[in-house]
Amino acid sequence: xxxxxxxxxxxxxxxxxxxxxxxxxxxxxxxxxxxxxxxxxxxxxxxxxxxxxxxxxxxxxxxxxxxxxxxxxxxxxxxxxxxxxxxxxxxxxxxxxxxxxxxxxxxxxxxxxxxxxxxxxxxxxxxxxxxxxxxxxxxxxxxxxxxxx
Amino acid sequence: xxxxxxxxxxxxxxxxxxxxxxxxxxxxxxxxxxxxxxxxxxxxxxxxxxxxxxxxxxxxxxxxxxxxxxxxxxxxxxxxxxxxxxxxxxxxxxxxxxxxxxxxxxxxxxxxxxxxxxxxxxxxxxxxxxxxxxxxxxxxxxxxxxxxxxxxxxxxxxxxxxxxxxxxxxxxxxxxxxxxxxxxxxxxxxxxxxxxxxxxxxxxxxxxxxxxxxxxxxxxxxxxxxxxxxxxxxxxxxxxxxxxxxxxxxxxxxxxxxxxxxxxxxxxxxxxxxxxxxxxxxxxxxxxxxxxxxxxxxxxxxxxxxxxxxxxxxxxxxxxxxxxxxxxxxxxxxxxxxxxxxxxxxxxxxxxxxxxxxxxxxxxxxxxxxxxxxxxxxxxxxxxxxxxxxxxxxxxxxxxxxxxxxxxxxxxxxxxxxxxxxxxxxxxxxxxxxxxxxxxxxxxxxxxxxxxxxxxxxxxxxxxxxxxxxxxxxxxxxxxxxxx
Numbered sequence: 067x068x069x070x071x072x073x074x075x076x077x078x079x080x081x082x083x084x085x086x087x088x089x090x091x092x093x094x095x096x097x098x099x100x101x102x103x104x105x106x107x108x109x110x111x112x113x114x115x116x117x118x119x120x121x122x123x124x125x126x127x128x129x130x131x132x133x134x135x136x137x138x139x140x141x142x143x144x145x146x147x148x149x150x151x152x153x154x155x156x157x158x159x160x161x162x163x164x165x166x167x168x169x170x171x172x173x174x175x176x177x178x179x180x181x182x183x184x185x186x187x188x189x190x191x192x193x194x195x196x197x198x199x200x201x202x203x204x205x206x207x208x209x210x211x212x213x214x215x
Numbered sequence: 216x217x218x219x220x221x222x223x224x225x226x227x228x229x230x231x232x233x234x235x236x237x238x239x240x241x242x243x244x245x246x247x248x249x250x251x252x253x254x255x256x257x258x259x260x261x262x263x264x265x266x267x268x269x270x271x272x273x274x275x276x277x278x279x280x281x282x283x284x285x286x287x288x289x290x291x292x293x294x295x296x297x298x299x300x301x302x303x304x305x306x307x308x309x310x311x312x313x314x315x316x317x318x319x320x321x322x323x324x325x326x327x328x329x330x331x332x333x334x335x336x337x338x339x340x341x342x343x344x345x346x347x348x349x350x351x352x353x354x355x356x357x358x359x360x361x362x363x364x365x366x367x368x369x370x371x372x373x374x375x376x377x378x379x380x381x382x383x384x385x386x387x388x389x390x391x392x393x394x395x396x397x398x399x400x401x402x403x404x405x406x407x408x409x410x411x412x413x414x415x416x417x418x419x420x421x422x423x424x425x426x427x428x429x430x431x432x433x434x435x436x437x438x439x440x441x442x443x444x445x446x447x448x449x450x451x452x453x454x455x456x457x458x459x460x461x462x463x464x465x466x467x468x469x470x471x472x473x474x475x476x477x478x479x480x481x482x483x484x485x486x487x488x489x490x491x492x493x494x495x496x497x498x499x500x501x502x503x504x505x506x507x508x509x510x511x512x513x514x515x516x517x518x519x520x521x522x523x524x525x526x527x528x529x530x531x532x533x534x535x536x537x538x539x540x541x542x543x544x545x546x547x548x549x550x551x552x553x554x555x556x557x558x559x560x561x562x563x564x565x566x567x568x569x570x571x572x573x574x575x576x577x578x579x580x581x582x583x584x585x586x587x588x589x590x591x592x593x594x595x596x597x598x599x600x601x602x603x604x605x606x607x608x609x610x611x612x613x614x615x616x617x618x619x620x621x622x623x624x625x626x627x628x629x630x631x632x633x634x635x636x637x638x639x640x641x642x643x644x645x646x647x648x649x650x651x652x653x654x655x656x657x658x659x660x661x662x663x664x665x666x667x668x669x670x671x672x673x674x675x676x677x678x679x680x681x682x683x684x685x686x687x688x689x690x691x692x693x694x695x696x697x698x699x
Contacts, residue, residue, distance in 0.1 A: 080679075171327070
């Protein structure tokens with residue numbers, strides 16, 4: 067291998083490292099969510115505890131592989147702001163993770179996806195656009211459930 | 216993609232001038248116009264108009280005007296943002312700008328590739344979208360296929376993009392708009408509330424700040440045509456017109472198609488967790504033409520591929536110019552007989568493949584994906600901050616340079632346009648560091664640390680390369696070794 071080719075290999079190695087380091091660090095800091103049955107409806111519990119009003123709820127099944135059904139909640143705060151939250155149970159970790167990949171792939175432009183999702187055991191919780199800050203009120207309880215799992 | 220005997224050092228031989236207004240405009244449209252934005256933005260109902268207006272005023276117009284002035288002023292230089300920022304801030308500024316434009320793609324490629332694969336599954340079998348092997352296979356075919364198209368030079372990639380952007384971006388947008396008009400004319404139920412001007416106004420508060428930052432960069436990519444300055448027939452006249460044409464197409468298609476979806480599908484049923492094709496499925500189902508979903512999936516897939524191509528080719532060309540000028544080791548300065556920077560394309564493809572592997576096969580790392588998206592945004596903010604700063608700086612450092620197109624309004628106009636754009640991206644950068652409510656306090660620290668570390672590592676290599684740069688790198692290439 068000539069010196070020039072060694073230099074090329076070194077530069078490629080550096081480029082890999084600058085990608086691997088942050089990606090690796092992030093993956094270690096935020097490990098995979100385990101797939102386990104969650105008792106009850108986490109959003110129900112969080113909404114009840116937060117004092118946010120539940121304006122409407124209905125059953126919903128996302129048209130994606132492995133989705134077994136869940137609920138769509140319309141939450142409303144004292145000022146009339148609304149927030150759509152949907153939950154969906156997945157039969158396997160693979161199908162749940164595929165849903166997460168699908169969501170993450172739907173960025174707006176080169177930015178981020180709209181809304182937010184949380185993974186709690188076998189459930190994926192989708193939180194829609196939140197102009198009223200309602201998610202801030204239910205997030206702590208949802209977070210506890212996720213971390214407790 | 217070896218083509219050993221075809222490899223030549225990038226000596227800067229004049230490339231063929233094959234691009235006119237239409238081709239330049241289509242490069243920008245390919246990079247910016249995306250069907251996947253429509254259902255996302257439709258969740259906001261009428262206020263999507265307000266959000267789009269914010270993105271237009273704070274970013275689309277400033278970047279279009281800045282790009283037009285800088286590209287026409289430096290029409291004889293290759294490298295797009297590299298040439299613009301180098302002229303204003305020297306090699307460090309130019310190299311940092313182009314490297315950030317290139318490196319943000321390395322973490323973004325898996326996102327658009329996963330979008331392509333999951334969308335195509337709707338034309339084949341939706342169940343495939345949960346199969347990691349299928350996802351990875353399609354992602355690699357799209358990625359390496361697009362890289363191969365880039366390998367064959369400007370002429371082939373331009374033809375591919377021209378056809379692709381019409382089929383994959385403009386046609387689906389027009390179809391959605393047409394169906395929306397038909398829906399309205401047929402007297403079917405419009406789920407949007409009756410229009411009133413105040414409904415256009417977006418709600419801007421602490422909760423919507425992250426989205427505000429996203430909207431500012433909604434039209435990122437308007438500088439993409441600038442990478443093709445050397446291949447443009449008449450840059451002084453064509454580039455500003457191409458910017459205007461592309462901005463009008465992008466804004467018109469985006470606003471009208473988003474409103475069409477918002478008018479037909481109730482916001483409660485627009486679950487972004489199940490993707491853009493679900494919205495299209497619902498949309499065509501409501502219009503009683505469910506058979507159109509599969510062909511539409513193919514078109515949207517094509518749109519994803521041309522978007523990928525625009526981002527894959529432009530910054531790689533820019534980095535190729537950096538290598539030509541001797542700021543990267545000589546082996547990066549390999550240009551094939553078609554004028555493509557093959558070494559940069561190959562390195563990019565290898566790293567993109569590796570990151571895609573992690574993306575698809577690692578188990579659920581929801582928050583990690585979120586952080587990677589944030590790193591993409593932060594790197595883009597650095598690029599655009601340098602571009603807007605270059606616009607202002609060059610009016611002072613090169614006041615007499617010929618500018619076939621000038622930002623209107625004299626120095627005040629430049630400060631307003633450059634200042635608005637810069638303020639928008641600085642704001643986006645800061646907001647990009649704010650964790651969302653689902654992160655715990657401990658996780659928030661890791662979140663900010665991860666973004667800063669990732670952004671730093673993906674932005675600083677130019678400073679290292681310039682530090683270790685040797686005089687022999689300039690114009691060296693690797694022809695001698697190849698001929699041995």
